[in-house]
Amino acid sequence: MxxxxxxxxxxxxxxxxxxxxxxxxxxxxxxxxxxxxxxxxxxxxxxxxxxxxxxxxxxxxxxxxxxxxxxxxxxxxxxxxxxxxxxxxxxxxxxxxxxxxxxxxxxxxxxxxxxxxxxxxxxxxxxxxxxxxxxxxxxxxxxxxxxxxxxxxxxxxxxxxxxxxxxxxxxxxxxxxxxxxxxxxxxxxxxxxxxxxxxxxxxxxxxxxxxxxxxxALNEVWGGEKTLGFDGIGPRMYNLLTTRLDADVDSVAYKDAYKLVWRLLSKSSFQKVTRAKNLTHTPHLGTLWDQNEGQDCMPGSFGEYGTERYTSARSVRISSIRKLVSPEVS
Structure with missing residues (x-):
């Protein structure tokens, strides 16, 4: 399938x-x-x-x-x-x-x-x-x-x-x-x-x-944040990945979920899911998935399917790293 x-x-x-x-x-x-x-x-x-x-x-x-x-x-x-x-x-x-x-x-x-x-x-x-x-x-x-x-x-x-x-x-x-x-x-x-x-x-x-x-680079690892921004990223990704594939295609939720998932599959190498315990104002995706069993792969949702079923032919971008110049550290 x-x-x-x-x-x-x-x-x-x-x-x-x-x-x-x-x-x-x-x-x-x-x-x-x-x-x-x-x-x-x-x-x-x-x-x-x-x-x-x-x-x-x-x-x-x-x-x-x-x-x-x-x-x-x-x-x-x-x-x-x-x-x-x-x-x-x-x-x-x-x-x-x-x-x-x-x-x-x-x-x-x-x-x-x-x-x-x-x-x-x-x-x-x-x-x-x-x-x-x-x-x-x-x-x-x-x-x-x-x-x-x-x-x-x-x-x-x-x-x-x-x-x-x-x-x-x-x-x-x-x-x-x-x-x-x-x-x-x-x-x-x-x-x-x-x-x-x-x-x-x-x-x-x-x-x-x-x-x-x-x-x-950022695109390869934090594609969710790159696409949606860092503000409130945990609840936003949680809600979008539970959006149903048969939802109204003209709704904001469907459009954002569509954009997020297909962008990750086509342009990211992986997505780092964090908990960020006590470090942010809103819970991160890992914390929300800990608290809500099975919501990472709900049947019929945007989060159910994809990473094992598609591959991208593109090459990973390698960032240029500038030589650090700093005082010696003992």
């Missing part, structure tokens, strides 16, 4: 079938199993209490990663559950992790996010691959987002990260070849937990080596 691609997008999109057709439960069960690392094509995620404990919309995200990327990529959702086959310490040494993470003494509203930050660096440095937050709605195959370029022996690029307004790089999606010096200094140095990139890039330690990275 395919929904028809609108005429104005037919030159940008083509219909495809998912490369992994297993039932959802079979995909989840396979991700729960321990699989030794045999290549750099690894998708790393973290949830301290395990994949079965993550919100259902995030589970569907992870399942969708498998349907889009197929068997060439191994998905692992690591955790800190005793006797878990995917316990973090089955993949990295204790010495690579901060004591606060190991002892479970981190607290505050963002302890979970900080915990994920602690493990992504050691994993990428040791094994390579892509670290993604479970809240990332993947829209394109990772090979086409960046990995084909990173793996090309003639390419100068070693890592790929999203950049916001050419100012700040984010860490909810980080792709890197293993043993990369930037990853080592950004995440792993002195057991630090997710250094600010400006600090890392200005440090004498990083300046001892060189690194070239590609940066995915």
């Amino acid at each position: 395919h929904f028809a691609i609108p005429p104005e997008y037919q030159s940008e999109l083509e219909a495809i079938e998912p490369v992994d057709l297993r039932p959802d439960e079979e995909i989840l069960s396979s991700i729960e199993q321990h699989r030794p690392v045999t290549s750099e094509k690894n998708i790393w995620a973290f949830w301290d209490s395990g994949i079965r404990a993550i919100p259902s919309w995030c589970q569907r995200n992870v399942i969708s990663w498998a349907r889009i990327c197929g068997a060439d990529w191994t998905i692992r959702v690591l955790d800190m559950r005793p006797d878990s086959p995917n316990h973090v310490l089955k993949f990295v040494d204790r010495e690579m992790l901060p004591e606060a993470f190991l002892s479970g003494t981190m607290d505050g509203h963002h302890a979970g996010q900080h915990s994920a930050d602690c493990v992504r660096g050691p994993l990428l440095f040791r094994y390579g691959g892509v670290s993604m937050d479970v809240g990332c709605l993947l829209i394109r195959h990772i090979d086409r987002i960046c990995w084909d370029l990173l793996a090309d022996p003639d390419s100068p690029y070693e890592i790929a990260v999203p950049v916001l307004y050419d100012q700040t790089i984010a860490n909810h999606f980080v792709a890197a070849r293993k043993n990369n010096i930037f990853i080592d200094k950004w995440f792993c140095a002195d057991n630090a937990c997710a250094w600010f990139v400006t600090r890392a890039m200005a440090s004498k330690a990083l300046n001892t080596g060189s690194v070239t990275f590609s940066a995915l």
Whole structure:
């Protein structure tokens, strides 16, 4: 079954079938199993209490990663559950992790996010691959987002990260070849937990080596915000993605939902869905989906269908990164 691609997008999109057709439960069960690392094509995620404990919309995200990327990529959702086959310490040494993470003494509203930050660096440095937050709605195959370029022996690029307004790089999606010096200094140095990139890039330690990275632009990662604006983005995206396909095509809701969804499918690599706990005046989309089970994929809605069924032939735009000039940081 395919929904028809609108005429104005037919030159940008083509219909495809998912490369992994297993039932959802079979995909989840396979991700729960321990699989030794045999290549750099690894998708790393973290949830301290395990994949079965993550919100259902995030589970569907992870399942969708498998349907889009197929068997060439191994998905692992690591955790800190005793006797878990995917316990973090089955993949990295204790010495690579901060004591606060190991002892479970981190607290505050963002302890979970900080915990994920602690493990992504050691994993990428040791094994390579892509670290993604479970809240990332993947829209394109990772090979086409960046990995084909990173793996090309003639390419100068070693890592790929999203950049916001050419100012700040984010860490909810980080792709890197293993043993990369930037990853080592950004995440792993002195057991630090997710250094600010400006600090890392200005440090004498990083300046001892060189690194070239590609940066995915705002259009590729925050397409919802690019299309609708940041003000009240959570409730707006929530309402638009639950808009029914059989709604009045002349209504504002239908027109905005149509514009949002087809723009994401044709021009974005993924959509970062955040919770932004206590950081904004209105709840973000992740919080609303946490509170409203199944609203991310309501039958007959604009949110039900698409990321596994269409692909774009375009190339990802690589942002030019200006060399930072700043005082040395000790």
